[in-house]
Amino acid sequence: MxxxxxxxxxxxxxxxxxxxxxxxxxxxxxxxxxxxxxxxxxxxxxxxxxxxxxxxxxxxxxxxxxxxxxxxxxxxxxxxxxxxxxxxxxxxxxxxxxxxxxxxxxxxxxxCVCHISRRIHDLHSVRPMAEFVVTKLNDLLHDKYSNSNNSQVNRLVVLSDNKAFESEVKHYLLTIRVHPSDGIE
Incomplete structure (x- = not known):
């Protein structure tokens, strides 16, 4: 003791x-x-x-x-x-x-916050990722709740880790606001 x-x-x-x-x-x-x-x-x-x-x-x-x-x-x-x-x-x-x-x-x-994230302004290359995520969520929700509305990407904010720019593997953080619910994914 x-x-x-x-x-x-x-x-x-x-x-x-x-x-x-x-x-x-x-x-x-x-x-x-x-x-x-x-x-x-x-x-x-x-x-x-x-x-x-x-x-x-x-x-x-x-x-x-x-x-x-x-x-x-x-x-x-x-x-x-x-x-x-x-x-x-x-x-x-x-x-x-x-x-x-x-x-x-x-x-x-x-x-980890050692690597600074940067906001991506050219969303052309990452928008398909957001569409993919929303489509998958719609599928999951539709399977469980048949009366659910299909959401669509309304607003997209993308951050990418600086580390991702130095490597073949890219890391993205997607913040997706969907329509019609105005929810955030």
Whole structure:
């Protein structure tokens, strides 16, 4: 069992912690680019008293971190030393590598924001993808609900990952507004 000062340090360390509410992920905001980032990078604030604030914590403010790192940090405080047996996560009390990326840690591509997305303005080449998606959804809905109306593409916004421009495999994020329901796919 950890000594009492270590437990007091943890209580003090996590005294003020905030996470972005889950409700934000379900509303209109998620349809925006900033909403996409918010879903992948929820805001978290932890107040650390000056006596527990090593230089590395300040350095790590601008480094890629994950919830695994928070877990590792709490174990570090409890045990009084960094835990080297954890498969994922580095203590935030230790310096996080400056070149850390989603590729070097277990972050699924969907959650990675290391690569900046660009908006595609010439929709001629990607419109068939949107039509395909809507047709498939219409087929699925028609099979389940015979009285469903066929939707048509009304508005299309396409983002492409910069990584997609460097590779043979292209990644696109389609936001499709359909007619007549005005729903977003």
């Amino acid at each position: 950890a000594d009492v000062p270590a437990l007091q340090a943890i209580v003090t360390f996590i005294r003020v912690t905030e996470f972005t509410p889950m409700a934000y992920r379900r509303g209109f905001q998620i349809q925006t680019l900033s909403g996409r980032y918010e879903e992948r990078l929820p805001f978290m604030h932890i107040y650390v008293p000056q006596r527990y604030r090593p230089r590395n914590l300040t350095i790590n403010e601008h480094r890629l971190t994950t919830p695994f790192d928070i877990h590792s940090t709490l174990k570090n405080i409890l045990e009084g030393k960094p835990n080297t047996t954890l498969k994922y996560g580095l203590s935030l009390l230790e310096e996080i590598p400056y070149n850390r990326s989603c590729d070097s840690i277990p972050v699924l591509e969907h959650w």
